[in-house]
Amino acid sequence: MAELTAKQQQQIASLGNRLSDAKIAKKLGLDQSAVKAFRRQQQQAGRQKRERVFKIIMLATPVLFFLIFELVLRAGNYGGNLALFTPAELVPGYLQINDNVGRRYFSTIGVTPEASKDLMRAVKAPNSYRIFVLGESTTAGYPYMYNGSMSKMLYQRLRDYFPEREIEVVNLAMPAINSFALLDLTEEALAQQPDALIIYCGHNEFYGALGVASTESLGRWRGMINLYLDLQQLKIMLFLRDQLAVLKKALAPTSSADGKAHTTLMEQMVGDEQIAYGGEKYNRARNFFKANLKDIINAGKEKGVDVLLANLVSNERDLAPFETMYDPATDRPAFERTLQHGQKLASEGNMTEALALYDSLEQIDATPAALHFLKGRGLEALGRFEEARSAYAKARDLDGLRFRASADFNAAIQEVAQATGAVLVDMHAAFAQASPQGLIGKNLMLEHVHPTLEGYFIMGRELCEAMHAHGMIETIWDARRSRPDSVYWQERGVTALDEEVAAIRLEVLMNNWPFTPKERSIPFRYQPKSYLQKLAYAMWQREESWEKVHVLLAEDFEKTGQYELAIKEYEALILQTPHNSSPYIRAGLLYAHVQDYDRALDRLLKSIALEPSAEACKVVGAILVSRQQPDKGVPYLQKALQLAPNDGQTLYNLAGAYMMLGQTENARAVIAQLEKLSPGNAKIEQLKQQLKG
Numbered sequence: 228m229a230e231l232t233a234k235q236q237q238q239i240a241s242l243g244n245r246l247s248d249a250k251i252a253k254k255l256g257l258d259q260s261a262v263k264a265f266r267r268q269q270q271q272a273g274r275q276k277r278e279r280v281f282k283i284i285m286l287a288t289p290v291l292f293f294l295i296f297e298l299v300l301r302a303g304n305y306g307g308n309l310a311l312f313t314p315a316e317l318v319p320g321y322l323q324i325n326d327n328v329g330r331r332y333f334s335t336i337g338v339t340p341e342a343s344k345d346l347m348r349a350v351k352a353p354n355s356y357r358i359f360v361l362g363e364s365t366t367a368g369y370p371y372m373y374n375g376s377m378s379k380m381l382y383q384r385l386r387d388y389f390p391e392r393e394i395e396v397v398n399l400a401m402p403a404i405n406s407f408a409l410l411d412l413t414e415e416a417l418a419q420q421p422d423a424l425i426i427y428c429g430h431n432e433f434y435g436a437l438g439v440a441s442t443e444s445l446g447r448w449r450g451m452i453n454l455y456l457d458l459q460q461l462k463i464m465l466f467l468r469d470q471l472a473v474l475k476k477a478l479a480p481t482s483s484a485d486g487k488a489h490t491t492l493m494e495q496m497v498g499d500e501q502i503a504y505g506g507e508k509y510n511r512a513r514n515f516f517k518a519n520l521k522d523i524i525n526a527g528k529e530k531g532v533d534v535l536l537a538n539l540v541s542n543e544r545d546l547a548p549f550e551t552m553y554d555p556a557t558d559r560p561a562f563e564r565t566l567q568h569g570q571k572l573a574s575e576g577n578m579t580e581a582l583a584l585y586d587s588l589e590q591i592d593a594t595p596a597a598l599h600f601l602k603g604r605g606l607e608a609l610g611r612f613e614e615a616r617s618a619y620a621k622a623r624d625l626d627g628l629r630f631r632a633s634a635d636f637n638a639a640i641q642e643v644a645q646a647t648g649a650v651l652v653d654m655h656a657a658f659a660q661a662s663p664q665g666l667i668g669k670n671l672m673l674e675h676v677h678p679t680l681e682g683y684f685i686m687g688r689e690l691c692e693a694m695h696a697h698g699m700i701e702t703i704w705d706a707r708r709s710r711p712d713s714v715y716w717q718e719r720g721v722t723a724l725d726e727e728v729a730a731i732r733l734e735v736l737m738n739n740w741p742f743t744p745k746e747r748s749i750p751f752r753y754q755p756k757s758y759l760q761k762l763a764y765a766m767w768q769r770e771e772s773w774e775k776v777h778v779l780l781a782e783d784f785e786k787t788g789q790y791e792l793a794i795k796e797y798e799a800l801i802l803q804t805p806h807n808s809s810p811y812i813r814a815g816l817l818y819a820h821v822q823d824y825d826r827a828l829d830r831l832l833k834s835i836a837l838e839p840s841a842e843a844c845k846v847v848g849a850i851l852v853s854r855q856q857p858d859k860g861v862p863y864l865q866k867a868l869q870l871a872p873n874d875g876q877t878l879y880n881l882a883g884a885y886m887m888l889g890q891t892e893n894a895r896a897v898i899a900q901l902e903k904l905s906p907g908n909a910k911i912e913q914l915k916q917q918l919k920g
Contacts, residue, residue, distance in 0.1 A: 231261055239265055300462035306330070306469075309459070311399070311415040314349065318806045321346045322419070329401050331459055332408050332436035333443060334472040338492060343367065343376070343398040344773070346806055351420050355393035356385075356700050359416050361409045361523070362427040363435060366400035369677050370732035373773055374720030374802050376400075377427070380687020383715055383802070388691075388708050389700060400427075403492050405435030406519035411456040413523050423533040423699060425690060426523065427654070429636045430539060430676045432512045433502060433629040439512045440499035440629070449515050491739045493630070501550055501627040504594075509629075517639045524647040533699050535690060537652040538640045541631040541676045543619040544603070544668030548596035549741045550627035557592040566598060578605050596625035612664040619666065628741055630675050652693045657685050673733060674742065680721060688712065720802035722795050724780050727763035758783055774804060781813065790817050801830075808837040816846060824850050835863075841871035849880050857884040875904055882914055894918055 231239070235255065239262060242251055248266060252259040300306075307327050315321040329340040351357060360366060360378040368376025382396040399412060406428055416424075433440040437452055445452045458464040502508050524534045553559050565588055572581040585602045592598075603618035624633035637655060644651040659665040661681075671682040678686065695704050731753060736742065738749035755761040762776040771779075781796035794817050800810035811834035818827035828850055831843045844867035851860030864881040871877065878901045885894035895918065901911050 231257070231265055236265060240269065296466075297461060297463045300466060305462045306465040309465075311412055312419065315346050318346055320349055321806065322349050324397070324399065328412075329404070331411065331456070332404055334468045338403075338495075340401040340403050340492075341367075341372070342401050343378075344373070344803065345378075345397045347395045347397050347419070348393075352393050354391075355395055356389070356423075357395045357419070357421045358397065358423045358425060359419075359421045360396065360398045360400060360425045360427075361412070361416075362400040363404055363431045364400070364402035365430065365677055366427045367398065367402060368400075368683060369402060370673070370729040370736075371680065371683070371721055371725050373725065374799055375680060375683055375725060375729070377683050377686035377690060378425075379720060379802060380684055380715070381425075381690045383718065383720075384687065384691040384709065385694075385700070387710060388695075388704055390708070392700070394700075403431065403435055403496055405431040405438050406516050406523070407437040407452055407456065408435070410453065410519045410523050413526050417526060417530050417532065421527075421532055423535065423694070424523070424527050425535045425537070426520070426649075427537040427539075427686075429516060429632040429640065430541065430630065432516045432632065432636070433508075434493075434496045434498075436496070438496075439508050439515065440502055441496050442498045443496070444498055447511065449518060491736055493736065494740050497628075501552055502629050503552060503627065504625050504633070512629075513635055513639055516636060517643055520640070520643045521647060524643065524649050528647065533697070534647070534649040535652050535693055536640055536644045536649040537654045537686075537690070538637040539632045539676075540654050540658045540667060540672075540678065540682070541623060542668055542672035542674065543616070543623050544607075544662075544666040545672070546631075546668075546675055547600050548622050548626035548628075549630065551595045551597040552625070552627040554592045554594045557594075562588060562592060562595070566595075566601070570601060573601070573605055573608075578608050581605050582609070594625060596622045596627070598622075599625060607664070607666065612666065616659075616665055630741070650693055650697050652689055654686060654689060657689045658682065661685055674737060680719070680726075684712075684716060684719065688715075718798070720799045722777070722780075722799050724759055724763055724766075724777060724796070725799070727760060728766050731763060731767045774800065778810075785817070790821050793817055794821075806837065808834040808840065808843075811837065812840060812843050815843065819846055819850065824854075839866060839870065841867045841874060841877070844870065845874065845877045845880070848877070848884070852880055852884045852887070855887075857887040860884050861888070873904060875901065878904070879910065879914070886914075886918060891918060 235257060238255055239251055239257075242254075246254070248263040249259055251257070252262045255262075307330070308325060309327055309331050310325055311328050312322040313325045315323040323344065323346050324342040326342060327339060328342060329338075333339065347357060348355070358378075358381075360376075366377065368374075368379070373379070376398055378396050378398040382394065385394045385396070399416060401408070409426070409428060432438055435441060436443045437445055437456075439447075445455055455464075459468070499508065520536070524536065527534045553562065565584065569581045569584040569588070572578075572584065582602065582605045585598060585605065588595075588598055589602075599618045600622035603615045603622060606612075606615035606618055620634055623631050624635070641651060643649065655667075658667045658671055658678075662668065662670055671679055671685070673679055694700065734753075735751050738751065740748060743749060753760075753764055755764045759780060762771065762780055765771040766773060766776045777796045777800050781793045781800075784790070784793035784796065794814055797810045797814035797817065800807070801814060804810065811830045815827045815830035815834060818824070818830060828847060831847045834840065834843045835847065844863045848860040848863035848867060851857070851863065861881065861884050864877055864884060867874065867877045868881065878897050882894050882897040882901065885891070885897060894914075898911060898914055898918065901908070901914075905911065
């Protein structure tokens with residue numbers, strides 16, 4: 228059979244299906260079998276083409292659907308803006324932490340952890356040094372927050388060391404998150420060009436969002452969890468996540484905690500109350516933690532960012548284990564009876580006998596955390612403090628309810644620091660050194676992991692000393708610029724109002740599980756008595772902002788003549804909101820009122836640098852003139868007059884300043900203006916007499 232030429236194939240194709248094979252062959256003078264074979268090939272090629280088109284349509288349809296759905300969700304801003312930073316509404320040119328960023332990590336329980344209100348420039352200043360602080364609730368400063376955090380304690384010291392530089396310390400920490408969230412935030416954080424990262428985290432690796440034993444857990448595979456977080460940049464992923472959360476909630480059995488308004492976030496996050504030391508979940512959490520830390524630090528190092536990695540502190544001495552676990556082979560009732568007998572011996576003062584009994588029990592089963600805690604108590608009572616420290620640490624490590632990170636996690640932190648070149652900050656050693664006999668307890672810890680104010684103060688100091696030791700910011704630090712710890716403690720920016728709010732938070736926490744058995748949880752009933760307590764309660768209820776309640780309390784102190792207390796409130800506002808001129812003015816005026824003119828000048832001049840005001844310029848000018856510096860005071864008085872042309876006191880002070888400078892014509896002009904405002908005023912007549920003299 229002869230092959231068809233291209234022209235013949237074209238002729239056959241042009242005739243299409245109108246003629247049979249035989250007629251086409253006859254018309255074109257071709258062999259019928261050749262025509263038939265060619266037309267069969269054409270039909271087969273056509274089918275294959277249609278099949279390809281169909282497959283493309285089948286594949287493209289869902290892609291197109293999801294693309295359109297994604298665009299629709301974006302148009303409706305589904306889920307809101309979950310970016311790490313947003314423009315600061317009240318301070319143009321600055322960024323703030325997005326209030327909603329925490330929603331990325333809590334789909335099941337539907338909470339949004341509170342982020343700090345720290346600001347930073349949208350465009351980094353050339354001479355600035357920017358520090359981001361990453362972590363969980365301790366890093367955020369719970370229960371004080373704001374000025375009670377380690378980041379603010381650090382900032383106060385760095386500000387003194389480097390007054391000529393703009394120091395930005397931005398706290399990115401949030402309660403109930405863990406290293407997965409920190410890793411998720413790292414890329415966005417590094418895009419803002421930090422010079423240093425400070426990391427304090429590890430207590431939430433089990434029960435923090437996405438933790439291996441939390442109600443927000445996503446399974447066993449670290450790569451899958453990180454992929455899930457990456458995909459949340461898609462609105463459709465947020466939509467699917469939210470629908471699954473609704474379904475999960477609908478199918479979940481009602482628990483005893485449901486419906487309790489006072490149920491804490493701590494309680495809501497726990498998915499597994501018993502995690503064995505060294506077990507599969509335990510090891511998985513530790514491995515995830517190490518890998519996440521390494522990725523965070525290496526990402527920072529690639530950008531030339533210094534990284535400080537702090538180890539962890541918890542209450543070892545004064546917090547009994549939450550959950551005691553036993554070896555399955557142990558006769559638990561018999562073990563517990565013997566343990567109770569040991570406690571009885573200890574309570575009767577027979578500590579040596581009690582310890583001997585505890586040692587014998589340890590030979591039977593070394594797993595129970597309660598055993599080691601009681602052993603620590605006995606060893607401490609006998610003055611065997613080194614052994615007591617070891618026993619308390621073991622009790623913490625064996626606690627099945629893992630709200631406190633074990634020593635293995637501090638070991639992991641040290642390993643990561645060595646592997647990555649991060650600076651290790653030994654917080655645990657600092658707390659032990661500040662604790663009687665090296666036993667860290669309620670002297671520096673409020674409950675399980677959150678420090679007292681003194682504890683946060685130590686953290687801020689240790690971070691500053693670590694930066695100093697490693698030549699961060701600048702190689703040489705001028706020690707003369709630093710002030711004694713006692714001064715920083717006095718100026719810590721935490722007032723009685725903050726401490727009352729912290730006390731409320733702490734009471735709610737301690738009256739609920741795991742500090743109080745679930746069946747005995749105590750409903751929170753707070754009865755404010757003083758004005759301060761009313762404001763604290765309003766803030767805790769989120770009815771008023773932190774800033775608003777401090778302003779209201781300061782104003783109340785002013786009305787009642789408690790000027791020093793009012794100044795403390797304004798100083799707290801200055802530390803937390805350094806870009807707002809208002810607290811500088813109010814503090815400056817009060818300093819002037821109590822005749823602390825040096826501080827008055829400092830605060831008022833800073834307010835003028837932020838936003839010139841007639842009141843601030845007037846008082847600065849008056850102070851300088853009273854100090855026999857009329858040449859320096861006049862420009863401020865002139866500026867005050869521009870802002871408030873008819874202020875009699877400003878005119879009076881300006882006239883006096885001109886007279887001191889010998890500028891009689893200027894003085895006459897101002898006096899004439901004064902006479903128009905207040906004709907017949909005796910003080911004006913005195914000025915005129917002085918001018919004549």
